[in-house]
Amino acid sequence: MSKPDTSSSAPLLEVHGLRKQFGDHVVLHDLNLVVPRGRLLTILGKSGTGKSVLLKCLAGVLAPDAGEVLFEGRPLGTADAPTLAAFRRRCSYLFQGNALLDSLSAWDNVALPLEQATLLPKPEIRARVRDALRRLELEADAARYPSQMSGGMQKRLALARALVTRPEIVLFDEPTAGLDPIRRNAVFTMIAHSQREFGFTAVVVTHDLPEALAASDRVALLVDGTLCFEGAPAEFQASASPAVAAVRDSASHLAGQIAAIRRGEPVPADLA
Amino acid sequence: MLSATGRSTLRIVGELGDFARFTARGFTSAIGSRRLGRRLTRAVYEQGVRCLPVILIVGTFTGLVLGLQGYHTLKGFGSASLLGPLVANSLVRELAPVLAALMIVGQAGSALTAELGIQRNSEQIDALETMGIDPHGFLVAPRLLAALIVYPMMTSFFALIGLVGGWVSGSVLLPLPGSVYWSSVYRSINPEDVAQCIVKALVFGGLTIALCCYNGFTAHRRSTTTGARAVSASTTRAVVFSSISVLAADYLITSLLV
Numbered sequence: 337m338s339k340p341d342t343s344s345s346a347p348l349l350e351v352h353g354l355r356k357q358f359g360d361h362v363v364l365h366d367l368n369l370v371v372p373r374g375r376l377l378t379i380l381g382k383s384g385t386g387k388s389v390l391l392k393c394l395a396g397v398l399a400p401d402a403g404e405v406l407f408e409g410r411p412l413g414t415a416d417a418p419t420l421a422a423f424r425r426r427c428s429y430l431f432q433g434n435a436l437l438d439s440l441s442a443w444d445n446v447a448l449p450l451e452q453a454t455l456l457p458k459p460e461i462r463a464r465v466r467d468a469l470r471r472l473e474l475e476a477d478a479a480r481y482p483s484q485m486s487g488g489m490q491k492r493l494a495l496a497r498a499l500v501t502r503p504e505i506v507l508f509d510e511p512t513a514g515l516d517p518i519r520r521n522a523v524f525t526m527i528a529h530s531q532r533e534f535g536f537t538a539v540v541v542t543h544d545l546p547e548a549l550a551a552s553d554r555v556a557l558l559v560d561g562t563l564c565f566e567g568a569p570a571e572f573q574a575s576a577s578p579a580v581a582a583v584r585d586s587a588s589h590l591a592g593q594i595a596a597i598r599r600g601e602p603v604p605a606d607l608a
Numbered sequence: 609m610l611s612a613t614g615r616s617t618l619r620i621v622g623e624l625g626d627f628a629r630f631t632a633r634g635f636t637s638a639i640g641s642r643r644l645g646r647r648l649t650r651a652v653y654e655q656g657v658r659c660l661p662v663i664l665i666v667g668t669f670t671g672l673v674l675g676l677q678g679y680h681t682l683k684g685f686g687s688a689s690l691l692g693p694l695v696a697n698s699l700v701r702e703l704a705p706v707l708a709a710l711m712i713v714g715q716a717g718s719a720l721t722a723e724l725g726i727q728r729n730s731e732q733i734d735a736l737e738t739m740g741i742d743p744h745g746f747l748v749a750p751r752l753l754a755a756l757i758v759y760p761m762m763t764s765f766f767a768l769i770g771l772v773g774g775w776v777s778g779s780v781l782l783p784l785p786g787s788v789y790w791s792s793v794y795r796s797i798n799p800e801d802v803a804q805c806i807v808k809a810l811v812f813g814g815l816t817i818a819l820c821c822y823n824g825f826t827a828h829r830r831s832t833t834t835g836a837r838a839v840s841a842s843t844t845r846a847v848v849f850s851s852i853s854v855l856a857a858d859y860l861i862t863s864l865l866v
Binding site: 421439 | 731
């Protein structure tokens with residue numbers, strides 16, 4: 337499998353002044369973000385803070401109300417159909433709920449983007465699908481349907497489908513949601529390993545702080561639709577920002593709060 | 609009051625425009641859609657083969673009732689021999705296209721609305737877009753094309769079964785000679801009636817399956833409900849609107865062609 341060209345230093349994706357609202361509720365406020373080429377960027381933040389909306393704007397599934405998303409310096413919002421189609425061929429999206437087509441077998445799910453969106457000959461498609469399933473240890477389950485698979489297998493199948501087109505950028509929306517700690521580690525290892533092996537640029541939205549800090553090259557923190565931090569994991573660990581500290585130290589806060597509750601002290605106002 | 613009426617009117621006109629664009633895109637996207645054959649075959653199976661039993665049952669009983677009622681009514685005028693033309697014209701001109709369409713909507717249309725609604729809710733349609741696959745070409749086009757194939761076939765089947773039902777009533781259960789029934793049926797059906805029947809079947813097919821696809825595809829846009837309730841509301845809406853549109857279109861086509 338050929339690796340995407342990561343020698344260029346120009347960012348693959350950029351977000352300038354992005355604003356997105358649903359009705360009167362503004363989800364993203366004038367957001368600026370650079371996704372460096374060939375790196376794994378993790379976006380952290382509480383639920384409902386706009387992480388998935390940001391990812392969908394990056395993928396072109398949602399149109400921003402203001403600002404723009406640039407792919408290799410060219411705005412996606414004003415792109416013509418062929419440019420948008422070219423972007424889609426180079427970008428993959430792993431949905432939180434996997435979004436596998438339940439009427440198709442595992443094989444057909446993985447083959448789908450190649451059969452429908454490329455002009456590859458059938459033998460090449462078969463070879464690529466077999467290779468993707470083998471890499472994710474799903475070769476024996478090719479004939480099974482998503483509903484006949486466990487959550488972890490479905491996640492691997494969705495990853496196989498996302499990687500089979502050999503994308504240059506992969507967007508992961510909470511890939512470990514609902515998984516146990518062992519599976520969480522396995523999925524992050526799989527993402528980091530695939531990213532190193534295939535050289536794609538990855539953007540991962542997650543709540544799992546330890547795994548994200550271990551696997552990422554860059555970390556961004558969203559708070560109420562605003563970017564509060566962007567930097568290397570080591571910088572995140574050392575940051576004195578209260579917003580960063582609140583996320584970073586949440587585990588120790590929890591231990592303190594539980595101890596206080598056991599001592600009979602009043603429940604903190606934000607939990608009551 | 610006036611502004612509320614204006615808002616409702618604008619919303620309805622907007623939705624009609626949206627539906628027209630959706631339908632046009634559904635048909636045109638078939639042109640560039642790859643490997644359409646397999647999906648078209650599946651859609652023909654779902655709208656056609658799976659609806660055969662219900663068409664068979666409803667067609668038989670429609671013919672039986674027409675034969676029974678028609679025989680006793682015509683006998684009162686001394687014209688029982690006209691049972692064949694009565695059954696044939698009722699079926700070919702009106703009942704076969706309308707009832708076959710309503711049965712297919714109830715069986716296959718509701719199922720496809722629910723399927724598309726669930727695919728919308730579980731982000732499968734968004735996933736197709738992110739893979740560079742046109743969801744209209746992938747999901748809507750084969751179903752619309754299948755409707756144009758299936759509806760005329762199922763309507764013809766309904767009419768044939770209905771004619772047999774009329775013969776059973778009139779000539780097997782009642783004393784009208786079978787030769788009189790079939791010869792008068794043969795004489796009464798003219799090419800214009802058959803053409804009208806096929807035109808109706810094509811229009812009803814395109815209209816109802818487009819309505820069912822549209823309601824499933826836009827299940828996420830139901831402002832009052834979300835999730836499973838949105839799928840349920842969309843399915844109900846699809847069946848009700850399709851049924852009304854069949855009857856309205858039937859009147860319109862009949863008034864134009866008669």
